[in-house]
Amino acid sequence: MSLAALNEAPSGPQLLTPVLAAGCQGVVPTASQVAQIGRRAAQIRECPPTELYDLLTASLCGRHPDLALQALHDLGLLAELLPELDATVDFSQEAGRRHKDVWAHTKIVVWQSVPSPTVRWAAALHDIGKVPTRRFLPGGRVTFHGHAELGERMFERGPLRRIAFPPAVGQRVAELIRWHLRPGQYDGSWTDAAVRRFAREVGPALDDLLNLSRADITSKRPGKRKRCLRQISELAQRIRALAAEDRKPKPLPAGLGANLMAALELPPGPHIGVLRRRLEQLCEAGELEGGREPDYYIEQIQTRELLADVEIEAAPKRRRR
Structure with missing residues (x-):
């Protein structure tokens, strides 16, 4: 111009x-x-x-x-x-450490992020909640408790009203701002149930959120950077593996163990688990059909003589009082 x-x-x-x-x-x-x-x-x-x-x-x-x-x-x-973002210029994350300037950090995150509208906008605005939430603690520590949640509300009250974001984009940017800390909190101690809850909560925003989290790693220490990237990759891999596992049809009906004990006159014990595993292996190999009624599997056990080499443990006798 x-x-x-x-x-x-x-x-x-x-x-x-x-x-x-x-x-x-x-x-x-x-x-x-x-x-x-x-x-x-x-x-x-x-x-x-x-x-x-x-x-x-x-x-x-x-x-x-x-x-x-x-x-x-x-x-x-x-x-x-974007006065909310302008307020981060020269705003320090740590007392007396200019290299921790929020504005400088934001520009690096935006530059490192994938060039999609949702991720780039979230990268630009993900830390706007730090300005009103900064608190100085004894010993020079600084906290920003609740800045992600407040940042989401600030986005909805400010930029989302001034700028005509497409509804789907605006909603996704708000979600990414709210959740941008979550992937970085992951470590290997998370149970499968915790990983499933996380994936279920973020839903369709998962890929964008993981991309934003990777871009949000701006440490100049190579070791820390690699460790953080590795953790996010591990989280993504676990989510994919669990999703694939959950998509697999369950080959055997629920309660089959009780049906086996009743039909074959077997006591409870480890041998029931052995039979189930053999049936599962045959289903995975394509030799048996999955998802059938219990009678089908009982007949297969008898026809294939799957009990022949299974050690049947007698049920322990109850002590008389």
């Missing part, structure tokens, strides 16, 4: 042209553009919300989303469009 164009027709959408150039082409706004647009930054509010979404999304999904964010800030447009 030329200065002449700005002088002749300073409309809202035109003010975002340098941001689009930064995000897609890596062209940083000139000092003249910064000064000229900065004086007219408030006019960006005249831009239709649908155009705001389209232009900002195109900028964030380009090859240089970090430059797009910086251009928004330098041009004074970030404070007008």
Whole structure:
């Protein structure tokens, strides 16, 4: 965008042209553009919300989303469009440690994230809840308790109302902001039930959430970075494995053990488990049908003489009182 164009027709959408150039082409706004647009930054509010979404999304999904964010800030447009994000500029996560600046961290996360609208928007806004939740503790520690949940509410009350997000995109961005810490809390001690609960809770947002979590790893320590990435990959692998297991049809009907004991006059004991495992193996090998009635499996045990080499343990006698 030329200065002449700005002088002749300073409309809202035109003010975002340098941001689009930064995000897609890596062209940083000139000092003249910064000064000229900065004086007219408030006019960006005249831009239709649908155009705001389209232009900002195109900028964030380009090859240089970090430059797009910086251009928004330098041009004074970030404070007008996303004041929640503008508040993170020069906002430190740790007392006296500038390299822990939330704004710098956010730009790295956006740059590292996959170029999808939901993930890029969530990457840009995932830490906006840190500003109102920061608390300093004795010893120099800093906490941000509840910043993910508050960040989701801030997104819904602010950016979601100013910018015309498609409903599905807006909902997914809100979910990603709320859940962005969850994958990083995973460790190998999670039970299969816990992994299933996590996958069930996040539902269709799972892939986007894992992609956001990978991008959110910005540690400069190679060992920590590898460890965090490995944990997320392990979580993803366990979710896939459990999902595949759950999709498998259960070959044997529930309560088959009781049916076997009644029909074959067997006492309870380990031999019932042996019979079940043999039936399961035959089902997996395709020699028996899965999901049939108990009588089918009882007949197969008798026909195939599956009891022939099974050691039957007598039921223990009850002590008289």
